[in-house]
Amino acid sequence: MTPRKPPVFAMTGGEARLDGRLVLRGVDLRVPAGEVLAVLGANGSGKSTLVRALLGLIPLSGGRTEIYGVPAARFRDWRRIGYVPQRLTVGGGVPATVREIVSSGRVARQSRLRPASRADRAAVDRALAAVGLAGHGHHSAHQLSGGEHQRVLIARALAGEPDAFVMDEPTSGVDAASQAALAGTLRALIGQGRTVVLVAHELGTLEPLITRCIVLDDGRVAHDGAPPKPVGEHALPGHDHVHPHGPAVPDGGPLGTWDRT
Amino acid sequence: MSILTFDFMRRALLAAVLMGLAAPAVGTFIVQRRLALLGDGIGHVALTGVAFGLLTSTSPILTAVIVSVFGAIAIELLRSRGRTGGDVALALLFYGGIAGGVLLTNLAPGGDTGSLLSYLFGSISSVSSRDLYVVAGLAVAVVAVIAIFGRELFLLCQDEEVARASGLPVRFLSLLLAVTAALTVVVAMRVVGLLLVSALMVVPVAAAQQLTRGFRTTVGVAMVFGVLSAVGGLYAGYQRDLSPGPAIVLIALALFVVAVAGRSLIRTLGVRPGPGMLRRARANGRGARHPRHESTTPASARSDAEATSR
Numbered sequence: 001m002t003p004r005k006p007p008v009f010a011m012t013g014g015e016a017r018l019d020g021r022l023v024l025r026g027v028d029l030r031v032p033a034g035e036v037l038a039v040l041g042a043n044g045s046g047k048s049t050l051v052r053a054l055l056g057l058i059p060l061s062g063g064r065t066e067i068y069g070v071p072a073a074r075f076r077d078w079r080r081i082g083y084v085p086q087r088l089t090v091g092g093g094v095p096a097t098v099r100e101i102v103s104s105g106r107v108a109r110q111s112r113l114r115p116a117s118r119a120d121r122a123a124v125d126r127a128l129a130a131v132g133l134a135g136h137g138h139h140s141a142h143q144l145s146g147g148e149h150q151r152v153l154i155a156r157a158l159a160g161e162p163d164a165f166v167m168d169e170p171t172s173g174v175d176a177a178s179q180a181a182l183a184g185t186l187r188a189l190i191g192q193g194r195t196v197v198l199v200a201h202e203l204g205t206l207e208p209l210i211t212r213c214i215v216l217d218d219g220r221v222a223h224d225g226a227p228p229k230p231v232g233e234h235a236l237p238g239h240d241h242v243h244p245h246g247p248a249v250p251d252g253g254p255l256g257t258w259d260r261t
Numbered sequence: 262m263s264i265l266t267f268d269f270m271r272r273a274l275l276a277a278v279l280m281g282l283a284a285p286a287v288g289t290f291i292v293q294r295r296l297a298l299l300g301d302g303i304g305h306v307a308l309t310g311v312a313f314g315l316l317t318s319t320s321p322i323l324t325a326v327i328v329s330v331f332g333a334i335a336i337e338l339l340r341s342r343g344r345t346g347g348d349v350a351l352a353l354l355f356y357g358g359i360a361g362g363v364l365l366t367n368l369a370p371g372g373d374t375g376s377l378l379s380y381l382f383g384s385i386s387s388v389s390s391r392d393l394y395v396v397a398g399l400a401v402a403v404v405a406v407i408a409i410f411g412r413e414l415f416l417l418c419q420d421e422e423v424a425r426a427s428g429l430p431v432r433f434l435s436l437l438l439a440v441t442a443a444l445t446v447v448v449a450m451r452v453v454g455l456l457l458v459s460a461l462m463v464v465p466v467a468a469a470q471q472l473t474r475g476f477r478t479t480v481g482v483a484m485v486f487g488v489l490s491a492v493g494g495l496y497a498g499y500q501r502d503l504s505p506g507p508a509i510v511l512i513a514l515a516l517f518v519v520a521v522a523g524r525s526l527i528r529t530l531g532v533r534p535g536p537g538m539l540r541r542a543r544a545n546g547r548g549a550r551h552p553r554h555e556s557t558t559p560a561s562a563r564s565d566a567e568a569t570s571r
Contacts (some may be wrong), residue, residue: 040338057422094293094466096419096477104416108427112409140474148382160427 006069007032007055008164008195013063015052023049023256025219026063033163036166036186036196036209041216047199048086049167050216053082078224079108082157084167087150098144099137100154102127105159127158128186132181147178152183156235164195171200179205272393273452273495273505278460279400280449281491285469285483286407287445289476292436293418293469298351299439300459303371303446306332307356307454308362311380316329316369321380322395332358333443337435365439379519385498392451399444406441407480414438415476428463452491454506461487464513472527484518507516 007030014027020169023046031037031054039047054065056072067075082105100261102256105127128134131151150170157165170182183205189196190209200204203210207227265271291299293359310328314321332354364379379387388396407414416426417434425431442462449458469482494509 052422055426057425076428078426079427083426085420093475094289094469094476094479095470096415100415100476104412104419105427106428107412107416110412138474156423166426202561204279216322 005033005209006066008035009065009197010069011050011063011065011206012053014050014053014065015062016049016058017061018049018058022061023055023219023253024060025214027219027221029054029083029196029214029221031193035197036190036211038203038206038210038213039197039216040202040213041222045216046073046219047167047216049219051168051197051199055081055166080163082160082162082165084153084157084165084170085144086168087153087173089147093142095142098128098133098135098139098141098155099124101141101152102137102155102159105156108160124159127155130158130185131155132184140191145175147174150174151178151181152189154182158185162194163195165189167196167198169199169201171204171206182206183209269386270390270499272388272390274492276388276393276448277452277491277495277509278488279396279503280452281488282484283400283403283445283448284461285465285487287438287442288402289469289480289483290407290414290418290553291442292466293415293463293476294438296340298459299333299442300334300446300462302354302358302568303329303333303443304450304455304458305358305362305448307443307446308357308377308380309358309365310379311450312362312365312369315376316365320391320395322392322451325450326395326399326444329389329443329446330440333439336438337439340430346533348422376559379454380450381454381456382504383450383452383509385414385452385495385505386449396448396451401450403441403445403448406437410434410437450503452495453458453509454504455494457506457510460510460513461490464510464517465490468517468520471517471524480521486513486520487521490516 009029009031011027011029014024014029016024027046027050029050039050041047049058053060054067054069054072055074056065059073065072068077068080070076103116103120103124106116106123110116110120124137125134128137131154133148133151133155141149144152150173154170156168157167171179174182186196186206186209188215198206200206201226210227213223213225213227214221265274288300291297307325307329310325311321312359315329317324336351336354362377363374367373413424413429413434414437416427417429417431417438421431421435422463424479445462446455449461453461465483465486466479468486469479473479473482488507490513493512494507495505495510497503497508498505
C-alpha cells in the first residue's frame with residue numbers, strides 16, 4: 001500500500017482536438033476518491049470530450065491524464081471504472097434483452113471459457129434492482145423509453161461493481177420517474193463511498209448529492225467549486241428543473257441551457 | 262432420400278449445413294455493428310483469391326482464404342482509421358477485387374472467365390471432398406470463435422467505447438470479427454457463391470430479429486433459418502437443376518417475409534411493444550398485453566417517450 005492514494009482521475013494541461021478543432025484548452029482536474037463531481041457547461045463547451053479524455057477514449061493532443069495514478073493509455077485495471085455513455089451511441093438493429101445488456105457490464109471480471117457464475121448473476125440482479133428494473137430483465141431493450149434505456153446503461157456499469165463511475169448526461173431526456181430512480185441509485189453509490197463524475201446540462205433533482213462542480217466554457221474550466229446558483233429563469237420560484245431535453249444534438253447545438261454565472 | 266445417393270450431393274449438403282450455421286452466427290454481430298456490407302466487400306476481394314488459385318493451379322479455396330483474410334484486415338484498418346473515407350475505401354476494395362479476379366483469370370493458361378461463374382453464384386457439383394475438409398475446418402473455427410469470444414464481441418458491437426472502457430482488447434476483437442467474417446465468406450463460397458455470400462450473413466438475421474427479443478435467441482433463430490434456407494435451396498436446385506445460390510437466397514428472403522408477417526400477427530394478437538413499455542405495464546397492472554390499454558397511457562409519459570426517441 002502506498003501512503004497516499006492517487007486520485008481517481010488527474011488531468012494536467014489537457015488539450016484535445018476533434019476533427020482538428022481544439023475542444024479542450026488546457027484543463028487541470030483532479031478527482032479524489034469519494035468525490036461526486038458534476039461537469040456542467042453549454043452545448044459544445046467540451047463536457048463530453050473531457051470525460052472521454054479522462055477515460056483515455058480520446059487521445060490528448062497536449063498535457064497528460066492519469067487514472068488511479070497510471071497514464072490513461074497504459075491503464076489496465078478497468079474493472080475499477082464504470083462508464084455510462086450518452087444514450088445515442090446505443091445502436092444496431094439486433095434486439096437484446098435488458099439482462100443481456102446489463103450482463104455485458106461484467107465482462108471485465110469474467111474469463112473467456114467459463115460461463116457466467118452465480119456471483120455474476122447475483123451482481124446483475126442487484127444492478128437491475130438498483131435502477132428499479134428488477135423483474136424486467138427479459139424485456140427487449142428496444143421496447144424501452146428513453147429514461148428506461150438510460151437506467152439499463154447505468155445498470156450495465158453497476159453490474160461491473162466498479163469503484164468509480166463516469167456518466168455522460170445521465171439525466172438528459174429522462175422522465176421524472178427515471179430521474180427519481182437515478183437520484184436514488186446515486187445516493188446509494190455515494191453512501192458506499194464510490195466516486196462519481198457526471199456530465200449534465202443542469203443538476204435538477206441531483207443537486208443535493210453533488211459535492212463539487214466544474215463549469216466548462218469553450219474548453220476551459222470557468223468555475224470550480226460548489227454548485228453555482230442558477231440565475232435567470234431557472235432561479236425563479238416555480239421552476240422545477242424537470243423538463244426533458246432532447247438528446248438529438250449531443251454537444252453541437254448553438255444554445256446551451258446552462259446559464260453561466 | 263434419393264438425393265443422398267450421390268456422393269457430390271452428400272458433400273454439398275454437408276457444406277450447406279455448415280454454411281447455414283456459420284454465416285448467420287457471424288452475421289448477427291456484423292449486423293449489430295452496422296457492417297452489413299462487410300461480407301460483400303470480402304466476397305469481392307475473395308474473387309481475386311480464387312483467380313490467383315486458378316492462375317497458379319493451386320486450390321482456389323486456399324488462395325481465397327489467404328486473400329480474403331488480408332482483405333478483411335485491410336477493410337477493418339481503413340474503417341477504424343478514417344471516419345470519413347470508410348465507404349469509399351470499401352468501394353475501392355470491391356472494384357479492385359472484381360477487376361483483379363477477372364484479369365488474373367484471363368492470364369491463367371486456358372483460363373476464361375466462365376470458370377469464375379461457379380464461384381460467383383455457387384455450384385453443387387463442384388464441391389470436392391478436399392474442399393469439404395477445408396470448409397468443415399473453417400466452419401468449426403468460425404463457430405468456436407463465436408462461442409469463446411461471443412460475450413466480448415457482443416459488448417464490442419453494442420458500444421465500442423464502452424468496450425474499451427471495460428478493458429476489452431478492442432483492436433484485436435475487431436480484427437478477429439473481420440477475419441472470422443472472411444473465413445465465413447470462403448465457407449459459403451462454394452455453395453452460395455461470392456456475389457450472394459453476404460445475403461446468408463444478413464437475411465436470416467433480419468428475419469430472426471422480427472421474432473426475437475434477445476441477442477442470443479436471435480443468433481439461434483438466425484442459424485435455424487440459415488440451415489433451412491441452405492438445405493431448402495440446395496434441394497430445390499437439385500430437383501430443378503437450378504443454381505443453388507440464388508435458390509438459397511430466395512428461400513431466405515421468403516423466410517424474412519414470413520417472419521415479418523408473423524411479427525405483425527403476434528403484435529395484433531398479443532404484446533404490443535413500443536417505447537415506455539415498462540411504465541405502461543406498471544400503470545396498467547399486467548394489462549399492457551392488450552392494445553386497447555394503449556389509450557390509458559398518460560399523455561405526459563407518451564410525449565416524453567416521443568421526445569427522447571428522436
